[in-house]
Amino acid sequence: MYVKKLLETLQISSSETEEVEKLVEKILEGLQLV
Amino acid sequence: MNIAQKVEEAKRSTYNYFLYINKRAAEEVEALRKVGRCGKLCGVLLAVKDNIEVAGMPITNGAPYMQKIAENTAAAVSMFLAEGAVVLGKTNMHELALGVTNINPHFGPTKNPHDPTLITGGSSGGSAGAVAIGVADLGIGTDTGGSVRIPAALCGVVGYKPPYGRLPTDGVIPLAPTLDHVGFITRTVGDMLDILSVVRLAPTELQRPKRFRFAILMGVTENTRHVEKAFWKAVERLEAIGGARDELFLETYRYSAARAAILLSEAAASYYHLLRGAGGHMGKDVSTLLSAGVALPAVAYITAMRVKEEVTDFFNTLFKKYDVIVSPTTATEAVPIEEASHLAVRPKLLAYTELYNLTGHPAITVPAPTGGLPVGLQIAARDEEALFTIAKAYEEGP
Numbered sequence: 001m002y003v004k005k006l007l008e009t010l011q012i013s014s015s016e017t018e019e020v021e022k023l024v025e026k027i028l029e030g031l032q033l034v
Numbered sequence: 035m036n037i038a039q040k041v042e043e044a045k046r047s048t049y050n051y052f053l054y055i056n057k058r059a060a061e062e063v064e065a066l067r068k069v070g071r072c073g074k075l076c077g078v079l080l081a082v083k084d085n086i087e088v089a090g091m092p093i094t095n096g097a098p099y100m101q102k103i104a105e106n107t108a109a110a111v112s113m114f115l116a117e118g119a120v121v122l123g124k125t126n127m128h129e130l131a132l133g134v135t136n137i138n139p140h141f142g143p144t145k146n147p148h149d150p151t152l153i154t155g156g157s158s159g160g161s162a163g164a165v166a167i168g169v170a171d172l173g174i175g176t177d178t179g180g181s182v183r184i185p186a187a188l189c190g191v192v193g194y195k196p197p198y199g200r201l202p203t204d205g206v207i208p209l210a211p212t213l214d215h216v217g218f219i220t221r222t223v224g225d226m227l228d229i230l231s232v233v234r235l236a237p238t239e240l241q242r243p244k245r246f247r248f249a250i251l252m253g254v255t256e257n258t259r260h261v262e263k264a265f266w267k268a269v270e271r272l273e274a275i276g277g278a279r280d281e282l283f284l285e286t287y288r289y290s291a292a293r294a295a296i297l298l299s300e301a302a303a304s305y306y307h308l309l310r311g312a313g314g315h316m317g318k319d320v321s322t323l324l325s326a327g328v329a330l331p332a333v334a335y336i337t338a339m340r341v342k343e344e345v346t347d348f349f350n351t352l353f354k355k356y357d358v359i360v361s362p363t364t365a366t367e368a369v370p371i372e373e374a375s376h377l378a379v380r381p382k383l384l385a386y387t388e389l390y391n392l393t394g395h396p397a398i399t400v401p402a403p404t405g406g407l408p409v410g411l412q413i414a415a416r417d418e419e420a421l422f423t424i425a426k427a428y429e430e431g432p
Contacts, residue, residue, distance in 0.1 A: 003329045010309055010325055016318065023326040027298075030291020031337045 073117035081170035087205040108205025125160025139317040152368035155185035173219030180387025182217030187363035187410025198394030210300035251361040264409035268402035295338035302327025353416035363410030
């Protein structure tokens with residue numbers, strides 16, 4: 001939830017938000033955190 | 035070309051390497067000569083990446099919304115000026131140095147000197163290109179994941195990242211301080227040694243090696259056929275100068291994720307207010323990466339820093355066994371500007387170089403033998419002496 005709010009403050013588009021989420025997920029996977 | 039001709043050539047060039055050109059470069063050298071203050075680097079022309087300050091010149095960091103006139107000169111530049119070198123200009127770069135293609139949405143892409151429809155690579159692409167076309171003698175850039183070595187490799191020149199912390203970074207706009215390095219670009223290893231040894235950044239005397247051990251990094255990523263062919267020719271050359279080789283299989287996915295977590299977290303902290311205020315003006319690739327840095331949890335950053343320590347220890351152990359570790363510098367040759375934004379291109383450019391931003395070891399790219407587009411051979415070592423000893427012998431050949 002806090003991530004969504006943070007990203008809202010950046011006023012990025014919903015398609016960019018989706019890309020950001022994918023990128024974050026990929027990094028977390030790479031670090032074996034998810 | 036004399037200095038005045040090089041200035042004219044830099045102005046005329048359509049490769050888009052310069053954001054600012056010092057039209058008085060020739061007069062400045064003449065003035066230094068007249069007062070007897072032109073030192074060992076008299077007339078050496080510097081192409082300084084536009085995230086490094088030179089007093090009285092504009093600085094943008096590749097982003098017009100950050101433009102100002104610099105009040106000071108970065109130590110990484112002034113050490114060369116003190117010996118009579120002169121700044122030819124400030125060079126085009128990837129916006130905020132946060133990318134490796136050098137496709138800048140505000141200033142336009144820099145064009146590869148071997149084929150202007152292709153990328154130079156980045157983020158120090160303007161400095162690499164300016165050296166490659168012969169208007170600058172020394173490119174000064176920054177390297178947080180390969181930003182000196184990648185464009186040097188794709189433009190067919192030599193790019194050197196000193197060990198972490200070797201150079202002061204004052205006057206250099208930070209991106210990710212844990213990974214940031216200042217680095218250098220020249221046309222040959224010989225030129226690099228000649229220039230850097232004057233300012234004590236490289237050894238002055240090197241013994242040619244009789245025998246040495248090197249490891250080839252394998253399994254990191256898939257190389258293009260062109261890269262593969264040139265790389266193995268470079269390996270043959272290393273063997274011909276006395277190298278005995280081993281092959282080292284390495285799974286680097288976790289290391290790559292660690293570098294990304296550190297880079298994006300620190301870059302987001304550096305640029306958070308800019309992202310909120312000027313996010314709409316940023317290129318989409320940059321705002322997406324910074325937003326990802328904002329969204330990453332602290333546990334990712336802390337885990338990544340632990341991985342960094344682990345990989346550094348691992349490579350320190352490897353360097354007890356091997357004099358140098360080699361790989362292609364990039365897994366692909368230069369790609370068309372039109373296709374460079376494709377997501378698959380980025381990891382192909384970064385996969386080999388980013389390792390040494392994590393470990394902090396010195397690394398250099400030298401041209402590999404190829405009849406076509408340039409390919410780089412990356413050589414990394416425990417210290418500068420080992421690195422330059424092998425790189426110089428490789429350049430000279432058997």
